[in-house]
Amino acid sequence: MQRVTIWDEQVTTGERAALAPGRPEGLDRSPDVLVIGGGVIGLAAAAMCRRAGLGRIVLLEQSPRLVPGASSGNGGAIAPDMHVLTDPAEFVAFGRRSRDLYRELDAEWGGAIGAWATRWLDIRPAEQIPAGVWRRLDADEVRELEPDVRVPDGAAAALVEGQLAVNPQRLAAALARRAGQVATGVGLLGVSEQGGRVCTVHTTAGDFSPGALVVATGLLPRPWHRLVPQRWIKGHMLAVARGPWRLRSVLAGPFGGGTPLPWGGVVCGGTFDDGDTTRDVRPEVADPMAAALATLVPAAAGARIAHRWCCFRPYVEGRQPVIDRLPGVDNAWFAGGHFTTGIMMAPATGAALAEWIATGAAPADVRTFTLPGQRNPA
Known part of the structure; x- marks a missing residue:
């Protein structure tokens, strides 16, 4: 691995x-x-x-x-608000408490954690974005916010601000x-x-x-x-090198996505390779995530993959x-x-x-x- x-x-x-x-x-x-x-x-x-x-x-x-x-x-995401539609309210509240503690600890420890602020664009078919939960952006509004991001036909974006990320x-x-x-x-x-x-x-x-x-x-x-x-579930991650595009928002959703890094490049992932117990990195599993990023960021087509890796996540029933x-x-x-x-x-x-x-x-x-x-x- x-x-x-x-x-x-x-x-x-x-x-x-x-x-x-x-x-x-x-x-x-x-x-x-x-x-x-x-x-x-x-x-x-x-x-x-x-x-x-x-x-x-x-x-x-x-x-x-x-x-x-x-x-x-992992991807280093601290984004509890992205779980509003997928997890119980108690889970979201606990995640928000954790996010607040990150801010408190980083201030208390002189920036040792190095957390940085993130905003998310969840891009998906427009009918899948619920009204009244997040701010909805159409393709033109997304382009104004992120000039190098292209929203697929029939899709829209949910804007979620106030999240964090860390180098784990x-x-x-x-x-x-x-x-x-x-x-x-x-x-x-x-x-x-x-x-x-x-x-x-x-x-x-x-x-x-x-x-x-x-x-x-x-x-x-x-x-x-x-x-x-309980079991371990394998997942792949990859990172593409810095390229000729601007990206300031984390992109998520069924079309693909990635997390832009402050020092350049984008982290993509991860996959869910349930049943794969090998510890090998499989490019045929990881590399489609780079292609999916290019669906939303056309300038990332052919971007150099700088790192591929995999890990096993703990899953309890x-x-x-x-x-x-x-x-x-x-x-x-x-x-x-x-x-x-x-x-x-x-x-x-x-x-x-x-x-x-x-x-x-x-x-x-x-x-x-x-x-x-x-x-x-x-």
Whole structure:
């Protein structure tokens, strides 16, 4: 699986070091909070627990590098308003809370996250754009806003402003620096329970006895893996190099699209290659996304494809995030199954976990994000 993404070229030496800390000396064996999983959800959980003053935090990632999966290779979109028509109101509200937290954290951390503002043009057949939800633009209005974008005959655009985007690897480095004690190359082996609590977490680096445990491994690991139907779903991404066009809006919809980058080029994707379990990048799957971009931006026809890559996204039955206490224990939680929205939902997920650990009560805004078949207490 190709791991060189457009984002790899845009991080500093210091950020790369933060993403591959190795195993530090003197790992705390009895942290107040132990986080298993160094994707963006685990990093956000650790950083927000530390920000909330929950004591000593330790995060363990089994790979040699943090964000080894979809967290480092996604499109970097933080666009909750684009989910108004496709997801429940609670999902959209949680995404908006997360977007607000990004702005707050980036200001608090001196711009370390590097989020930038985006506006979206969702271009689709005109009859598919609902009235009264977004501002609708016809082809002439789109051309005025984006001179190099051409709207197909019979189509129109919905304009959605006020969204954000990030370099996911820069985000991960910013979170890692604020996540407490972070170790890579340490895998989860299992847990021991006593009296309705996880008392010992067994890892390849020895045992830990945490006050609270957060499992953020994308999908539920053993021994909980049989609780819900779940699987990894492969997706391709690509980036085209800077070209002779102007594009300031993210383009989306059934005709194709892409995210313009501040430093040039466009990221396109991703695909949903359910059933493809290979880790190979397949140009025949990725390259049609560049052709689809050219449908809307004719000047992009024949644009050079600078990067192709693929990753696997965590899908839990229901296609909604899971933020829930693990069954049968009082001091352990699972956060995962974010599928394509891990980056968007990360800070709100971390904040909700920190609140739940601190108070013992499920925050109101995650009570719909339960493990299928489970129900959080009111």
